[in-house]
Amino acid sequence: MLDTIEKPPIADKYTTARLSYMDAIVLAQKEEMLRDESVVLIGEDISIYGGTELVKSFDENRVRNMPISENSFTGMGIGAAMTGLRPIVDLTIASFTYLASDQIINQASKLRYMTGGQIQVPIVFRTGMYYKIGNAAQHSDRPYPFFMSAPGLKIIVPSTPADMKGLLKSAVRDDDPVMIFEDCNLWAKKQQVSTDPDYLIPVGRADIKRAGSDVTIISIGACLPMVLAASDTLQKQGISAEVVDPRTLVPLDRETLIQSVAKTGRLVIVDNAHRTNSAASEIAAVIAEEAFESLRKPIQRVTTPDVHIPFSSVLEKTVYPTVADVIEAVNKIQ
Amino acid sequence: MSLEKTEHFEMYRRMQRIRCFEEAVKTLEVEGHLSIGQEGAIVGACMALRDDDFITGTHRSHGHPIGKGAKLKPLMAELLGKATGICGGRGGSMHLADFSVGVVGESAIVGGGIPLATGAGFSAQVRGTDQVSLCFFGDGASNQGTFGESMNLAAVWKLPVIFFCENNGYAISTSVEKSHGQPDIAKRADGYGMPGVIVDGQDALAVYRVTNDAVIRARKGDGPTLIEAKTYRFEEHCDNLNILIPYRSQEEINHHVTTRDPIDIYQASLLAMQKVTQRDLDTITSEVKLEVDAAVKFAQESAFPDPADIYQNMYSSPIDYSA
Numbered sequence: 001m002l003d004t005i006e007k008p009p010i011a012d013k014y015t016t017a018r019l020s021y022m023d024a025i026v027l028a029q030k031e032e033m034l035r036d037e038s039v040v041l042i043g044e045d046i047s048i049y050g051g052t053e054l055v056k057s058f059d060e061n062r063v064r065n066m067p068i069s070e071n072s073f074t075g076m077g078i079g080a081a082m083t084g085l086r087p088i089v090d091l092t093i094a095s096f097t098y099l100a101s102d103q104i105i106n107q108a109s110k111l112r113y114m115t116g117g118q119i120q121v122p123i124v125f126r127t128g129m130y131y132k133i134g135n136a137a138q139h140s141d142r143p144y145p146f147f148m149s150a151p152g153l154k155i156i157v158p159s160t161p162a163d164m165k166g167l168l169k170s171a172v173r174d175d176d177p178v179m180i181f182e183d184c185n186l187w188a189k190k191q192q193v194s195t196d197p198d199y200l201i202p203v204g205r206a207d208i209k210r211a212g213s214d215v216t217i218i219s220i221g222a223c224l225p226m227v228l229a230a231s232d233t234l235q236k237q238g239i240s241a242e243v244v245d246p247r248t249l250v251p252l253d254r255e256t257l258i259q260s261v262a263k264t265g266r267l268v269i270v271d272n273a274h275r276t277n278s279a280a281s282e283i284a285a286v287i288a289e290e291a292f293e294s295l296r297k298p299i300q301r302v303t304t305p306d307v308h309i310p311f312s313s314v315l316e317k318t319v320y321p322t323v324a325d326v327i328e329a330v331n332k333i334q
Numbered sequence: 335m336s337l338e339k340t341e342h343f344e345m346y347r348r349m350q351r352i353r354c355f356e357e358a359v360k361t362l363e364v365e366g367h368l369s370i371g372q373e374g375a376i377v378g379a380c381m382a383l384r385d386d387d388f389i390t391g392t393h394r395s396h397g398h399p400i401g402k403g404a405k406l407k408p409l410m411a412e413l414l415g416k417a418t419g420i421c422g423g424r425g426g427s428m429h430l431a432d433f434s435v436g437v438v439g440e441s442a443i444v445g446g447g448i449p450l451a452t453g454a455g456f457s458a459q460v461r462g463t464d465q466v467s468l469c470f471f472g473d474g475a476s477n478q479g480t481f482g483e484s485m486n487l488a489a490v491w492k493l494p495v496i497f498f499c500e501n502n503g504y505a506i507s508t509s510v511e512k513s514h515g516q517p518d519i520a521k522r523a524d525g526y527g528m529p530g531v532i533v534d535g536q537d538a539l540a541v542y543r544v545t546n547d548a549v550i551r552a553r554k555g556d557g558p559t560l561i562e563a564k565t566y567r568f569e570e571h572c573d574n575l576n577i578l579i580p581y582r583s584q585e586e587i588n589h590h591v592t593t594r595d596p597i598d599i600y601q602a603s604l605l606a607m608q609k610v611t612q613r614d615l616d617t618i619t620s621e622v623k624l625e626v627d628a629a630v631k632f633a634q635e636s637a638f639p640d641p642a643d644i645y646q647n648m649y650s651s652p653i654d655y656s657a
Contacts, residue, residue, distance in 0.1 A: 038461075040460055061459075061460055062460065064491070066487070067483075067486060067487065067490065069483035069484075069486065069487060071449070071479060071480060071483065072448070072449040072452065072479070072480050072483030072484045072487055073449075073483075073487060074449070075446070075448070075449020075450055075452070075453060075480065075484070076449050076450075076452045076453040076456055076484070076487060077453060078449070078450055078453055079390075079438060079439075079449060079450035079451060079452060079453020079454045079455075079456070079457065079467075080453040080454070080456050080457040080460070081453070082438050082439070082450070082453070082454070083388060083438060083453070083454045083457040083458070084457050084461055085456075085457045085460060085461070102443065102446070103446070103449060106441075106443045106446055107439065107441070107443075107446060107449075107450060111439055112647050112648075112649070112650060113424055113647050113648055114421060114424050114425050114429055114431075115420075115421050115424075115425065115429070115431050115433060115439075116419070116420065116421035116422030116423070116424050116425065116647060117422070117646065117647035118420075118421070118431070118432075118433040118434075119433050119438075120650045121650075122650075151648060152648055152649070154649075174650075174651060175650035175651050176649045176650050176651060251652070
């Protein structure tokens with residue numbers, strides 16, 4: 001059983017290094033900043049949480065610590081992107097993207113279209129999803145579905161160190177605005193990752209994390225370790241689950257998802273976002289519209305319910321999808 | 335720095351271009367946010383800039399690209415939603431952004447262009463050029479968060495940005511008096527650590543002088559300036575606005591139109607300087623009228639965009655799923 005968490009694709013002439021998800025975030029940015037001097041990093045408290053290496057490696061011209069003005073420093077990055085730079089804007093905690101959403105949606109996502117293609121907006125918006133750690137509702141959002149509704153953005157949710165490195169580097173090289181949703185629950189996860197400074201994973205390509213034949217489990221972002229654990233248990237029950245990670249939510253790799261469902265005939269989608277209008281909802285709609293005849297049973301969504309994230313750990317641990325939830329959803333459609 | 339005769343002519347030409355362009359728009363069946371009355375502020379500011387400097391503008395977007403030197407045909411065609419429009423018919427009256435003359439955006443989100451202009455200045459600083467970025471915004475935008483946030487960012491990093499407020503007295507129907515704690519927006523500059531200058535926006539030469547000072551300061555690396563040009567919108571906010579409760583008096587409008595017309599004021603000062611004759615100015619005006627007539631003809635004769643192209647320019651690099 002191929003598990004790319006242990007065996008990432010690597011270029012022959014390069015070795016691998018054992019990197020954490022956080023190492024991959026830092027290394028991807030460092031490599032791109034070394035490669036292209038138009039890449040700059042702006043954000044709040046950059047030196048905290050892994051940015052120390054970047055602050056030490058580049059001068060203040062290219063790594064700028066910002067006052068707490070999310071909407072305007074995001075817009076500043078967009079203005080710079082249209083005039084010769086390739087900024088990475090670090091929006092720290094994903095709940096703060098709401099403050100920056102005016103500039104992200106009304107300017108970054110629309111300006112190329114609204115100017116008839118006169119300009120490009122090559123910018124990366126990085127943001128971290130800090131949840132399951134008792135931060136309460138205003139620090140615990142997983143808001144990628146919110147931005148999926150704004151056409152013109154590309155949206156990435158990497159789940160492994162290798163995917164993070166390859167996708168973040170592709171995002172920096174992309175000529176469109178890309179939002180990358182990082183997950184603090186994955187920071188410490190380690191994996192062998194290619195040292196190739198041109199190791200890229202294309203935006204818009206899903207990855208089959210584990211091949212299987214009885215059910216497709218589409219896993220969004222940091223659900224992956226939990227979904228793989230569930231598939232181990234299911235394997236012991238005699239159910240072979242195919243685990244597919246879209247990796248990019250916009251544009252969605254519909255073909256890979258549809259092909260997997262065509263093979264298995266059953267679909268469970270696991271997403272840490274709130275249930276209504278989740279990424280899982282959109283994927284369910286796509287499969288229902290385009291692959292309905294492949295389905296032998298109804299699509300199941302395993303998501304966080306439409307409740308705010310409570311502070312108390314006793315409450316918080318009850319809201320996110322679990323291994324048991326995934327197994328239950330799979331068993332329901334056997 | 336004083337202007338050469340040819341520069342005076344160019345300034346006069348651009349002011350007349352805006353006026354004639356807008357007068358032509360009034361005769362067309364299009365929604366327009368007209369810049370009539372604000373030509374002195376716009377062109378006075380733009381004449382202090384180089385071709386490679388950046389500007390951002392507002393929903394009242396017709397004047398800014400013309401002031402920066404844009405060609406009229408694609409602008410007029412855009413107002414008619416034609417494929418030959420500067421934005422291919424995707425922008426319209428509030429978004430006449432012509433990137434070829436340095437217009438980085440005309441934002442219909444009030445205050446939305448202020449961070450973008452700040453970013454263009456940031457870009458120039460990082461890239462080590464001496465370009466500057468000038469941000470047009472109105473009195474209404476000065477009450478948005480982006481105003482204070484961006485002013486502070488530019489001051490912190492000494493960015494080469496000129497924050498240029500066209501204070502025309504009204505955010506649609508809401509007067510400065512009823513929306514600002516004190517009426518002089520330029521006074522806010524002190525709170526952010528930059529110079530603030532008030533200038534008569536109807537006096538194009540005065541606007542040019544204070545903007546030029548701000549540009550010199552920005553190019554030297556001394557940071558941003560806030561300029562507040564007191565100006566006046568002669569026309570309604572836009573066409574087809576149903577104003578049931580008047581927010582300004584006809585007497586007030588008449589006063590500005592008859593005694594505070596920026597073109598009349600500039601023309602008088604030009605003739606007083608004896609640099610030019612009335613005939614010179616009449617020649618320019620005639621040429622501009624021909625130019626505007628040709629733009630209208632071009633716009634009217636151009637084709638509409640093909641609905642099959644509606645997805646064009648959604649992305650620079652769309653994903654090729656067949657690969």
